[in-house]
Amino acid sequence: MKPDDRTEGLDRMDLWAWLAVSVTMVAMALAEPRALVAFGVPALFYWAARRAGKALPKGVENRVGLVCALGCLVDYLVFRDGVLGFALFFCSLAAISMHTGRGRGSLRQLYLVLTLVMLVVSTRTLELAFLLFLILFTTATLICFLREAHPETVSAGFRRRYVGVCLAFVAASFAVAGPLFFVLPRAPFVLFNPANLPSVTGFGDEVSLGEMASIKKSSKLYMRVYAKDQKKWRGQVLDHYAGRKWTSRGSRGLSRSLQAEPGRPARLIPGDQTPLADYFLQEILIEPYTNRALFSAAQPAAIELIGYPVNHSVGDTLSRGGDTRFQKITYRVWSKLPQATQTQLEATTGPLNVAHSVKDYLQLPDGLQRLRALGGELTRGRASWYAKAAAIEEHLVNKYAYTLDLPEVGAGDPVEAFLFETKRGHCEYFASAMALLLRSQGIPSRVVTGFSFGEYNAFGGYYNVREKDAHAWVEAYLPGIGWWEFDPTASSNEPEALGFLDQLGLTQSAAWLQMKAWLDSLDAQWQREVVSYSADGQRELMARVAEFFDDLYIAAQSRFYRGRSWVHDRKAPLAALLTAVLAVSLAGGRKRAAAAGLWLFELIAGLIASQSRRGTRTARVTAFTRAAQLLAAHGLERRPDWTPLEYARTVERERPELAPALGALALLHCKVEFAGAPLGEADRLMAEVRIKELAALLRGRKREDRR
Amino acid sequence: MTGAAAGAAARAISESREPAALSSPNRRRAERGLRWRGTREGIHFLILFLCIVVAAVNSGTNLVYLFASVMGGVYVLSFLVNAVSVVGLSVSVHLDREAAEGEEFTWEAVVHNSSRFGRHFVEVKPRFVGAADYEPGRRLRRLVPPLAQLGPYLARVMSQIVTGEPREGQPGRLLYLPPGKSARVSIRTKLERRGDYRLESVDVYTSFPMRLMHLAWTYWPAGRVVVVPTLLRPFYTAATASEIEVPTESLVDSHRGEGLDYHGLREYLPGDPPRSIHWKVSARFQRLVVREHQQNRSARYYLFLDLDERKADSRKGPEKLEQCIRIAATVCRELVAASCHSQVLLLADEFAPSPSIFTASELGLLLRYLGSVPYTRRGSLSGMLGRTVGLLAPDSYVIFALPGATDEDCAAIGSLLGKGYHVSALLTVADRDEARKERARPAVVRLAEGGCHVLLHSRATSALC
Structure with missing residues (x-):
């Protein structure tokens, strides 16, 4: 930046100032394209005036600013987004400030306006690109400020050097900002919601047939799933068919609200005490949407979603309550996957004693005679319930075609039209047809909407689930097995729309795919570690740090005692060696060496003396004392009037798993302290081992408590 | 005067007026080491940072938290870089010189960076102490001892008022100081008041890179500057010299x-x-x-200088006293330039002649003496002259430089007339009005009529009144 105060408008803008403005505007435009208009209109006005060589009258910027403010007001009245209205006004101000500012004060104004725009951007995006924009913005602003504060840097000799220095400074600033980011306190409440959220259809309590076709054409990321295995991620369970739409029981108020706490997932199966480790764990990050559906693999057993209440409807449908925020929803679900062998499935031949709760899944609208007849025909001769369902599934997969461009159907039932007339449709039609066919044969069934597997990213170990992966399938109730998944949808032969790079053939190369996957895994890390970082995560982090220092303290203490014992055992040769070194140093006139030797001598002598003071009691006394300290740090303090054995017994009542280690230490203590028994090397080793065992048990318990 | 005697005189001058000791609050503050001072940019930055933190808490958006963290990181890193930049340097100074009042002079400090880090935008700013006697707060000095009994805090405050803040010179700047290298920093300094200044300390500070804060570390190199009185303009001094009969040839009488x-x-x-x-x-x-x-007996010219500290209590008193010293310096310069050995005699309760009889080669020494001479308290002029006159050689030229004279003073000066001395009185007045009043005053008129050359001086007109 030129330091001369007389320069005006664009003349004082150098490369870095342009970069700061450009980065801010690009970031804002990506978050909200209307920003380009807000910035571009006043910029074009000034550019045209400059081009025409006309001197604008004094104070014209006030009028331009007023017009821009009015424009932003209109934008607010249309879109009802106050924060964005202000942001657009700031964009206009930046353009005006660029062209009319004079002196150093106006530069600061420009940077202030840009900072506010970036602040709004940070509330409007969650992408990794924001980090890049932030780095560029910080660098450009830093260099501009440096040049303004120290105009000497503009001279040629320093220009290059200080660009490098500033880059290093920015890198170091981000390194410092990292810990600060994780330490800054998170508030559990949110006062304003700065952004409008998108919505997708197909995952509500009511789904009209054909709705899903619209989202299946979009490649936008919907969620990321961290799981060991690929599954169908079920969302909404639809059980009531009313001609053209499906509804769920949740819409009829048949749901209960649950609240999970950090480290204590909400159990979905009443009375379930199965360890969560036995279930299939999924960690899911849903992009900001207004949809409230929560997804999981089949039969969710527990869920941990912090900050929102969870609604659990009959049919294992999960959804979140609370307000909608511009935030990623992160939660963990444990699913009890239905398991059955082929033999077990084939053995589902008995009478179908349908429980009361399952009877609703046999609902069929009146009519549908052709459908009922088809169902009977398809299942004829099949022995087991599973075989009947499989026959229907096979028929649909093989005899019908998949399409997203739905043909026009008449006024009749759309499922019958699909089955007997058009014979083409997408997953919703296939699933609806199978569910109704199954119901026509007395098999309870329901339509489930959700997402298919998604695309696996090997770098990050997760599945990218996009809107185009939206899917619908069927769950049928089999006696002795429970709800079992069937997917009757035929495979799609529709070509995907190709982008420009696809047409060039660049996107199919292995290097491109690798790079894309790597970048995507970076983005996933960003979303998981930064964007989804919460107050709960912060507590977890602090607990881990405290645990680390706890371990460090125990390790240091252990090493200290071990070192003292080692010195004590070798005190004679050590003393001789040190005396010799000291004598040689003094004789040789090496004062520093002598001073260092003397200091070492004093240290070792001190250690020996402290060891000797304690005499042979050292190891057992310190072992028991250390054990008591450890336990006290975990809330098991020893009362002064307790003997070691009383203490051990008390601890045993509270924490039985600690009893062997503490009991052994207490016995050793009593044996040597009160009975005067000698303390051997084996005893000392045993004491060390017991101490470590205690520490490990306490640590393990702590972790488990947190989990 | 022999060389040895001149050296002794110079030493005596040096020791006659030690610079004002660094007051304890100043030293305490200086010895605190690293000092932080906010800048306007930094305060704006912090306000913005706080606003963003508030926005982050309210919106719960992690990217706003990230934005705030980066701002915080920039501030914290600025602090660290600045701290590293100013600590661990060594500053050496060779400064022992004279300077004129209000005249800018340039000197150099050598800054050495012995660490492995380069230092950026280091600024070196000196702090001088001394010449506190002329400060407006000097009147309070007399109040300090009783106030000191009220408590150390009040005494410290009062002492600071009296002693005055150290004067800060213009900083010298170093854009970059590589590791293991030394660099010379050119520092321009202007001291407004005459006096014997000691370089109290050198503040090395930096505000890299965005001027978000000033971080300073104090170093303590030794240095000294004697600010000598300004010599008045030639036509003015020539007129004065002719009035007091400065001879053209040297007079030596052994x-x-x-x-x-x-x-x-x-x-x-x-x-x-x-x-x-x-x-x-x-x-x-x-x-x-x-x-x-x-x-x-060559010192035929005796200049009696009145620096009565009580006269500094009035509003224009200090300026009149300083003008008196300037006139004395100018007259002495003229006399010494004409090879007239002259001696300055300070009118004080304890008779205080200058430690040397100045010769032509010792003009610098003379100015240095006048630059560092302090205000003193004196009794009646007649009593002092009674004790002093016996020491003056007959037929000497006796010049009084007074910041105004009372009737008693005029009578005392008049008592020298007719005893074989050539008496002149240089009276400093504040302005033309005062000069007019003085000229009409009977005591002054009597003095002039008795054969004493009476000259009235004012700085406002810089000419004879």
């Missing part, structure tokens, strides 16, 4: 046998005091040899 200055050896003559016999030399030459002394 009286052997008197005084304390050693002259040589000669043979004993009857009547010589036995104490003058040089016994060692007599033993060597086998006859009596005596030491002969002489008194140099």
Whole structure:
């Protein structure tokens, strides 16, 4: 930046100032394209005036600013987004400030306006690109400020050097900002919601047939799933068919609200005490949407979603309550996957004693005679319930075609039209047809909407689930097995729309795919570690740090005692060696060496003396004392009037798993302290081992408590 | 005067007026080490940072938290980089010089970076102490001892008011100081008041990179600057010199046998005091040899300078006193330039002649003396003259430089008339009005009529009134 105060408008803008403005505007435009208009209109006005060589009258910027403010007001009245209205006004101000500012004060104004725009951007995006924009913005602003504060840097000799220095400074600033980011306190409440959220259809309590076709054409990321295995991620369970739409029981108020706490997932199966480790764990990050559906693999057993209440409807449908925020929803679900062998499935031949709760899944609208007849025909001769369902599934997969461009159907039932007339449709039609066919044969069934597997990213170990992966399938109730998944949808032969790079053939190369996957895994890390970082995560982090220092303290203490014992055992040769070194140093006139030797001598002598003071009691006394300290740090303090054995017994009542280690230490203590028994090397080793065992048990318990 | 005597005189001048000791609050503050001071940019930055933190808490958006963290990181890193930049340097200074009042002078400090880190935008700013006597707060100095009993805090505050803040010079700047290298920093300094200044400390500070804060570390190199009085304009001094009859040739009048200055050896003559016999030399030459002394009576010009500290209490008093010193310096310069040996006699309760009789080669010494001479308290002029006049050689020129004279002073000066002295009185006045009043004052009129050259000076007009 030129330091001369007389320069005006664009003349004082150098490369870095342009970069700061450009980065801010690009970031804002990506978050909200209307920003380009807000910035571009006043910029074009000034550019045209400059081009025409006309001197604008004094104070014209006030009028331009007023017009821009009015424009932003209109934008607010249309879109009802106050924060964005202000942001657009700031964009206009930046353009005006660029062209009319004079002196150093106006530069600061420009940077202030840009900072506010970036602040709004940070509330409007969650992408990794924001980090890049932030780095560029910080660098450009830093260099501009440096040049303004120290105009000497503009001279040629320093220009290059200080660009490098500033880059290093920015890198170091981000390194410092990292810990600060994780330490800054998170508030559990949110006062304003700065952004409008998108919505997708197909995952509500009511789904009209054909709705899903619209989202299946979009490649936008919907969620990321961290799981060991690929599954169908079920969302909404639809059980009531009313001609053209499906509804769920949740819409009829048949749901209960649950609240999970950090480290204590909400159990979905009443009375379930199965360890969560036995279930299939999924960690899911849903992009900001207004949809409230929560997804999981089949039969969710527990869920941990912090900050929102969870609604659990009959049919294992999960959804979140609370307000909608511009935030990623992160939660963990444990699913009890239905398991059955082929033999077990084939053995589902008995009478179908349908429980009361399952009877609703046999609902069929009146009519549908052709459908009922088809169902009977398809299942004829099949022995087991599973075989009947499989026959229907096979028929649909093989005899019908998949399409997203739905043909026009008449006024009749759309499922019958699909089955007997058009014979083409997408997953919703296939699933609806199978569910109704199954119901026509007395098999309870329901339509489930959700997402298919998604695309696996090997770098990050997760599945990218996009809107185009939206899917619908069927769950049928089999006696002795429970709800079992069937997917009757035929495979799609529709070509995907190709982008420009696809047409060039660049996107199919292995290097491109690798790079894309790597970048995507970076983005996933960003979303998981930064964007989804919460107050709960912060507590977890602090607990881990405290645990680390706890371990460090125990390790240091252990090493200290071990070192003292080692010195004590070798005190004679050590003393001789040190005396010799000291004598040689003094004789040789090496004062520093002598001073260092003397200091070492004093240290070792001190250690020996402290060891000797304690005499042979050292190891057992310190072992028991250390054990008591450890336990006290975990809330098991020893009362002064307790003997070691009383203490051990008390601890045993509270924490039985600690009893062997503490009991052994207490016995050793009593044996040597009160009975005067000698303390051997084996005893000392045993004491060390017991101490470590205690520490490990306490640590393990702590972790488990947190989990 | 011999070289040894001149050296002794210079030493005496140096020691006669130690710079004002660094007051304890100043030293305490300076010894705190790293000092932080906010800047306007930094305060704006912090306000913005706080606003963003508030936005982050309210919106719960992690990217706003990230934005705030980066801002915080920039601030924290600025602090660290600045701290690293100013600590661990060594600063050395060779500064022992004179400067004129209000005249900018340039000197150099050598900054050495012995660490492995480069230092950016280091600024070196000196702090001088001294010349506190002329500060407006000097009137309070008399109040300090009783106030000190009220408590150390009040005493410290009062002492700071009295002593005055150290004067800060313009900083010298270093854009980059590589590791292991030294660099010279050119520092321009302007000290407004005459006096003996000591370089108290050098503040090395930096505000890299965005001027978000000033971080300073104090170093303590030794240095000294004597700010001498400004010499007045030539036409003014020429007129003054002609009025007080500055001769064109040198007058040297040596009286052997008197005084304390050693002259040589000669043979004993009857009547010589036995104490003058040089016994060692007599033993060597086998006859009596005596030491002969002489008194140099060339100092025919005596300038009595009145720096009565009570006169500094009035509003225009300090300025009149300073103007008085400037006039005395100018007159002495003229006399010394004309090879007239002259002596400055400070009117004080304790008779305080200058430690030297200044010759032409010692003009610098004279100015240095006048630059560092302090205000003193004096009694009545007549009493002082009664004690002093016997020491003056007959037919001497006696010049009084007074910041205004009372009737009693005029009477005392008039008492010298008719005793073989050439008496002149240089009276400093504040302005033309005061000059007019002085000129009409009977005591002054009587003095002028008695044969004393009375000159009225004012800085406002810089000319004779």
